[in-house]
Amino acid sequence: MIRVTINGVERELDVDPEMPLLWVVRDVLGLTGTKYGCGEALCGACTIHLDGNPVRACVTPLHRAKGRAVTTIEGLSATGDHPLQRAWVDAGVPQCGYCQAGQIMTAAALLAANPAPTDDDIAQSMAGNICRCGTYVRIRTAIKTAAGMK
Amino acid sequence: MTIAITRRAFVLGLGAATAGLALGLERRVAAGPGKAEAPATTVFSPNPFIQIGSDGSIAIVCARSEMGQGVRSTIPVIIADELGADPAAIHVVQGDGDVRYGDQDTDGSSSIRKPYEQLRALGATARAMLVTAAAHRWGVPEARLAARDGAIWDGKRSLPFGALAADAAKLPVPATPKLRPAKELRFIGKELPLRDGPDVATGRATYAADVRLPDMLVAVVARPPVLFGKATKVDSKRALAIPGVRKVVELPTPAPPVNMQALGGVAVIGDNTWAALRGRAALEVTWDAGEHGGYDSRAYRRELLAAVRAPGEIVRSVGDVETALAGAARKVEAEYVVPHLAHAPMEPPAAIARVDGGRAEVWACTQDPQGTQEAVGAALGIPKQDVTVHVTLLGGGFGRKSFPDFAVEAARLAKEAGVPVRVQWTRDDDLRHSSYHTHSAQSLAAGLDAAGEVVAWRHRIAYPTISSTFKAGADHPSNGELGQGVLDLPLAVPAISMQTGAAPAHTRIGWLRSVCNIQQAFAVQSFIAELADATKRDPRDMLLRVLGPARQLDAAGQGVTDLPNYGMPLDRHPLDVGRLHRVIEKATAMAGWDKREGRALGLAAHRSFVTYVAVVAQVVKGRHGEPRVEEAWIAADVGIAINPDRVRYQMEGAFVFAWSNALHGAITYERGAVVQSNYRDYRVLRMPEAPRAIHVELVASDAPPGGAGEPGVPPVAPAIANAWFALTGTRVRELPMLPRPGTR
Numbered sequence: 091m092i093r094v095t096i097n098g099v100e101r102e103l104d105v106d107p108e109m110p111l112l113w114v115v116r117d118v119l120g121l122t123g124t125k126y127g128c129g130e131a132l133c134g135a136c137t138i139h140l141d142g143n144p145v146r147a148c149v150t151p152l153h154r155a156k157g158r159a160v161t162t163i164e165g166l167s168a169t170g171d172h173p174l175q176r177a178w179v180d181a182g183v184p185q186c187g188y189c190q191a192g193q194i195m196t197a198a199a200l201l202a203a204n205p206a207p208t209d210d211d212i213a214q215s216m217a218g219n220i221c222r223c224g225t226y227v228r229i230r231t232a233i234k235t236a237a238g239m240k
Numbered sequence: 241m242t243i244a245i246t247r248r249a250f251v252l253g254l255g256a257a258t259a260g261l262a263l264g265l266e267r268r269v270a271a272g273p274g275k276a277e278a279p280a281t282t283v284f285s286p287n288p289f290i291q292i293g294s295d296g297s298i299a300i301v302c303a304r305s306e307m308g309q310g311v312r313s314t315i316p317v318i319i320a321d322e323l324g325a326d327p328a329a330i331h332v333v334q335g336d337g338d339v340r341y342g343d344q345d346t347d348g349s350s351s352i353r354k355p356y357e358q359l360r361a362l363g364a365t366a367r368a369m370l371v372t373a374a375a376h377r378w379g380v381p382e383a384r385l386a387a388r389d390g391a392i393w394d395g396k397r398s399l400p401f402g403a404l405a406a407d408a409a410k411l412p413v414p415a416t417p418k419l420r421p422a423k424e425l426r427f428i429g430k431e432l433p434l435r436d437g438p439d440v441a442t443g444r445a446t447y448a449a450d451v452r453l454p455d456m457l458v459a460v461v462a463r464p465p466v467l468f469g470k471a472t473k474v475d476s477k478r479a480l481a482i483p484g485v486r487k488v489v490e491l492p493t494p495a496p497p498v499n500m501q502a503l504g505g506v507a508v509i510g511d512n513t514w515a516a517l518r519g520r521a522a523l524e525v526t527w528d529a530g531e532h533g534g535y536d537s538r539a540y541r542r543e544l545l546a547a548v549r550a551p552g553e554i555v556r557s558v559g560d561v562e563t564a565l566a567g568a569a570r571k572v573e574a575e576y577v578v579p580h581l582a583h584a585p586m587e588p589p590a591a592i593a594r595v596d597g598g599r600a601e602v603w604a605c606t607q608d609p610q611g612t613q614e615a616v617g618a619a620l621g622i623p624k625q626d627v628t629v630h631v632t633l634l635g636g637g638f639g640r641k642s643f644p645d646f647a648v649e650a651a652r653l654a655k656e657a658g659v660p661v662r663v664q665w666t667r668d669d670d671l672r673h674s675s676y677h678t679h680s681a682q683s684l685a686a687g688l689d690a691a692g693e694v695v696a697w698r699h700r701i702a703y704p705t706i707s708s709t710f711k712a713g714a715d716h717p718s719n720g721e722l723g724q725g726v727l728d729l730p731l732a733v734p735a736i737s738m739q740t741g742a743a744p745a746h747t748r749i750g751w752l753r754s755v756c757n758i759q760q761a762f763a764v765q766s767f768i769a770e771l772a773d774a775t776k777r778d779p780r781d782m783l784l785r786v787l788g789p790a791r792q793l794d795a796a797g798q799g800v801t802d803l804p805n806y807g808m809p810l811d812r813h814p815l816d817v818g819r820l821h822r823v824i825e826k827a828t829a830m831a832g833w834d835k836r837e838g839r840a841l842g843l844a845a846h847r848s849f850v851t852y853v854a855v856v857a858q859v860v861k862g863r864h865g866e867p868r869v870e871e872a873w874i875a876a877d878v879g880i881a882i883n884p885d886r887v888r889y890q891m892e893g894a895f896v897f898a899w900s901n902a903l904h905g906a907i908t909y910e911r912g913a914v915v916q917s918n919y920r921d922y923r924v925l926r927m928p929e930a931p932r933a934i935h936v937e938l939v940a941s942d943a944p945p946g947g948a949g950e951p952g953v954p955p956v957a958p959a960i961a962n963a964w965f966a967l968t969g970t971r972v973r974e975l976p977m978l979p980r981p982g983t984r
Contacts, residue, residue, distance in 0.1 A: 185308030
């Protein structure tokens with residue numbers, strides 16, 4: 091049994107401790123907002139927060155989350171109105187949308203640490219998140235918009 | 241015709257793993273993960289695309305796949321606008337694979353340009369019947385009634401569609417409904433919000449791998465490293481010892497041509513993805529590579545170049561090119577090479593299947609739901625109409641998901657397992673078993689007279705054809721492939737010869753966003769800039785001069801017998817050089833082309849999918865001397881733009897996609913197998929490499945709609961290559977610009 095808090099709810103999981111958090115949240119808990127993209131921490135689609143820090147769920151085994159707090163896109167805000175989520179919708183950021191949960195989770199960690207990032211800060215922080223549709227310019231715009239929101 | 245659907249079906253229909261709404265027949269809707277049990281509501285449904293409930297609900301079907309091009313925010317708008325409904329007030333239902341929707345292939349940037357008038361007619365049909373119903377109810381002439389905001393209006397009084405649904409359903413369906421005049425269209429051409437934006441931003445949007453069925457197992461497949469290879473020895477003992485692994489299943493090896501078949505291999509089925517992945521890693525399989533085990537892309541590159549250094553089959557001819565070249569004051573020649581590319585969509589292929597008796601139900605991120613019905617039916621030996629295919633959102637497609645191989649795997653394995661099975665492709669699987677963009681070589685030769693005018697143009701082309709995927713042994717480009725920038729290239733040159741060489745295929749060749757326009761526009765638009773340099777002309781002037789004056793071209797004038805024109809009639813979508821001029825003028829004006837001192841700009845323009853796009857790119861050197869695009873200016877004439885924001889965004893995305901391919905993209909082969917396996921060695925563009933700004937402007941047009949998803953791609957690579965030449969004096973004749981060591 092491994093005890094983990096997931097999106098504010100404490101859970102006891104009887105799961106292989108080596109199972110990556112990606113498959114724990116998706117296959118065991120049914121939280122499918124976190125996406126598989128590469129399995130090797132190369133694309134950022136599976137980004138979640140572990141105690142507020144962005145991690146790649148595809149290479150983070152469950153045991154590393156023992157006694158800690160996991161936040162997925164479903165838990166980023168109670169009603170889906172985190173400033174980044176609003177900015178994403180307002181700017182029409184998504185194309186296919188598949189990478190965007192990971193993009194938003196990385197951006198949320200960035201803004202938590204750096205509330206007024208420059209373009210360079212944004213590019214460096216977001217470099218690990220690939221968007222194959224090429225939405226980078228609007229992602230940057232939306233992050234800056236969100237940074238200005240309350 | 242009247243049909244009954246359940247209220248529950250509407251609700252489920254909002255998600256992506258949708259229930260297929262009952263079409264023209266009364267039945268309980270089998271929703272994916274649950275059963276629909278709610279009471280039925282009578283609806284008015286004059287065609288399979290529209291359902292208006294007596295409760296006022298309006299459901300409109302999007303029968304094409306959403307893969308980021310914004311089709312769910314576009315097609316329903318067209319239907320709703322004609323109908324007289326506010327697009328914000330309708331439910332969009334994703335259509336299952338069903339012949340009653342007509343063509344559902346989401347490819348060729350065709351979702352709007354091909355059915356535009358038919359989509360409008362669908363809405364107009366329903367509107368006409370609602371108007372008739374209201375006219376009867378009020379006892380007034382139809383001519384004074386108007387449909388808007390989900391109601392029929394007679395001056396200030398109105399009847400909502402829901403109140404008229406039952407009456408309208410009893411009326412005959414008009415054969416030729418009258419479309420609204422342009423001034424009555426309120427939503428076509430407006431910038432409307434992205435329909436799935438909120439679901440995406442909150443993680444609720446449903447892609448294939450997100451579908452959950454009771455008792456579902458998960459499979460991953462070890463596929464033959466080489467196309468048509470076979471497993472000669474399988475030891476599954478260690479795999480079956482992994483906790484959670486249920487079963488190991490060998491899949492049949494396809495016989496050539498590969499067509500829409502699955503690729504064979506050995507599947508490991510487990511309780512969850514992790515168990516299946518661990519099981520596959522523990523499999524011991526010995527492979528026989530088969531007939532393509534010798535494919536080596538470095539050696540093949542030399543064969544392609546040899547093919548374009550000799551005369552080939554003539555596919556387009558005007559005048560006598562050899563005499564004109566021999567008599568020219570000057571001859572310019574160049575060779576261009578573009579490697580295999582993989583789509584690498586962020587969502588690797590995934591599909592879920594449930595097989596029950598003689599029926600199958602599939603959920604898949606497919607670009608071709610009817611093709612998936614056929615392929616699954618063929619694999620299971622059941623009629624295609626007994627295969628239900630639900631289309632989820634696609635996490636990118638770019639042409640890869642036009643092949644239903646992954647859905648066929650899911651269906652075979654679900655049958656084998658006796659429970660629903662999800663097949664999950666890994667990134668490694670995706671890169672090693674894709675339907676690749678072809679590997680090409682081209683040689684161009686131009687003759688210039690003493691005044692620097694182009695008097696001869698010879699273009700030799702060799703690449704494995706997509707036809708080889710469907711017909712074993714096909715080794716010359718098809719007319720359709722050549723129609724992407726070769727047969728349809730406007731040229732004001734008196735002697736022209738286009739020739740193709742033989743190039744046998746050794747891998748699965750498929751469609752990748754803009755397809756053969758990629759290599760053909762790269763070569764042609766680069767070569768025209770080379771001619772500008774050779775004659776010390778401004779590259780824009782040279783481009784306009786080679787294209788010739790504003791005019792409309794026919795096949796005969798082009799020196800070809802059959803101009804494919806992307807399946808569109810030439811009278812409605814002529815080859816209009818004037819439209820090409822206008823985008824060139826606009827893009828160069830946006831970029832400040834005439835005042836470019838101190839900036840390295842490159843230009844390219846191309847017509848594809850009956851849309852015209854010009855791109856100017858500004859290039860600088862990065863920290864390590866690598867090319868960086870600082871800024872880009874794009875002018876596009878897509879004809880009528882249904883949702884201009886989405887069209888501009890497709891151009892932005894196309895720029896990044898094409899720049900990614902041109903900078904990094906290369907799939908290479910050794911001993912018949914793909915070398916690359918993940919984003920580590922198949923690099924795609926990341927945010928720090930993206931341009932600082934991409935400016936897009938659309939040329940106002942009332943021409944019928946052209947494509948939007950793909951036409952932004954072809955001019956990007958040559959525009960950047962031309963800018964790199966302006967910066968460094970070095971021509972780029974082979975892509976990618978940053979090859980990995982040892983790949984050429």
